[in-house]
Amino acid sequence: MVGGREVEGGWPARNVGRVAGPGTPRRATVHDVAAAAGVSRGTVNRVLNGGYVSADARTAIEAAIAMVGYVPNTAARNLARRRSQAIGFIALEDPALLLEDPNIGAIMIGANEVLSLADQQMVSLVIDSDRDTQRVSRYLSGGFVDGAIIVSARSHDPITRLIAQIGLPACFVGHPPDLDRGxxxxxxxxxxxxxxxxxxxxATGRRRIGMIAAALDRDSGADRLTGFREALGPHFDPALVAEIPLYDYAYGVKGMRALLDREPGxxxxxxxxxxxxxxxxxxxxxAGRRVPEDVGIVGFDDSSWALRTQPPLSTVHQPARDVGRNAAELVLLQLRGKDPVPECIVLESPVVWRHSA
Known part of the structure; x- marks a missing residue:
């Protein structure tokens, strides 16, 4: 007994229970932690907010938190700090492609790794209609996230314009043509x-080379077509470019059929x-065409698709996970407001040569 109260493990039992009355749960508070640790509320708050206290006081407070089952009310703390501790991940893609595209998944995983270490929650925002655009616009404007990572932005997209207007700390994956320089x-x-x-x-000796060009309404698709055109120079034939809307398997089937119709050779x-x-x-x-004997084919991304095909694809390695990590770091830099934020980070993307060409 201590002062007429039962003790468990050296602590007053009244701090162990989290009840206001028989059968009525009560959330443990900072008062409970302070009483259990034998320190002031201010000292507890300094520990909770990352401030300095003595090693002995910190040890006592951490033990008291565990004993009374205290869980910080992050909603109230974030409201006071005007922070949500959340970062929006906005992929402006067809929702079906979100589930199939391994690059978007890798970008998301890489971003989450960095945000998790910074104690930030990643919130995925899917936009599939004008109604979604309005809903997400209200959400972003309402302060529910502290920043945003935007993937596959198109020119003049209303979401990206809004982010620039409200000054939300953000980072693009890729660079839309109308990219806000801020x-x-x-x-x-x-x-x-x-x-x-x-x-x-x-260099393999091919002479009638075509391209299945996807997503020309965003920077990645338009830039890949530009690189293809530059490589061919005077041999570039616009009739041998089949345009498709998405980076999608089914559209690849259609695009190749179109090229074979235009140029059987x-x-x-x-x-x-x-x-x-x-x-x-x-x-x-x-069509009975052998790869690579009759037709050499190359891709882009070095995703899981590249090793699932027969033969395995020659391709360009896109470091998607590192892209996500770097995008998250740039958003966090803006939130800290101290370090200079680079205007862009361009990662290496080497050619990976396999058997398809």
Whole structure:
């Protein structure tokens, strides 16, 4: 007994229980922690907010927190600090593609690794309609997230315009043509990498080379077409470019069929992504064309698609997980408001040569 009270493990029992009355649960408070640790509320608050206290006081407070089952009310603390401790992850893609595209998944995982270490919650925001755009716009404007990572932004997208207008700390993955210069981006050199792999395809002796060009309404697709055109120079034939809307297997099937209809003698193909290349391989098999003997084909991304095809795809390695990590770091830098924030980070994306060409 201590002062007429039972003791468990050296602590007054009244601090162990979290009840206001029989059968009525009560949330443990800072008062409970302070009483159990034998310190002031201010000392407890300094520990909770990352301030300095003596080692003995910190040890006592941490033990008291565990004993009374105290869980900080982060909602109240964040309201006082005007912070949500959440970062929005906005992928402006067709929702079906979100589930199929391994690159978006890798970007998301990389971003979450960094945000988790910073005690930030990543919130995924899906936009599939004008109604979604309005809803997400209200959400972002309402202060429910402290920042945003935007993937696959298109030119003049209303969400990206809003983010610039409200000054939300943000980072683009890739660089839309109308990129606000106040918002940094992380990406790769899509133009240079597309040029490099097309030149490698040319070096195998192919002469009638076409492209299945996807997502030309965003920077990645447009830049890959630019690199392809630069590599071919005067041999570029616009009739040998099949345009498709998405980096999607089914569209790869359709794009390859279109190229075969236009030029039955085609002997080389640059597909704008590995998923598109996998679909193109299906069409080539249907047409009785051997890869790489009759047609050499290359992709882009070095995703899981590249190793699932037969033969394995020659492609460009896109460091998607590192892209996500760097994007999250740039958002956190803006939130800290101390260190200079780079305007952009461009990661290496080398050619990976396999058997498809």
């Amino acid at each position: 918002i940094p981006y992380v990406g790769i050199d899509n133009t240079g990498s597309a040029r490099a792999i097309t030149e490698r395809l040319l 085609i002997d080389g193909v640059f597909a704008a992504s590995d998923a598109v290349a996998a679909g193109a391989l299906e069409s080539l098999r249907e």
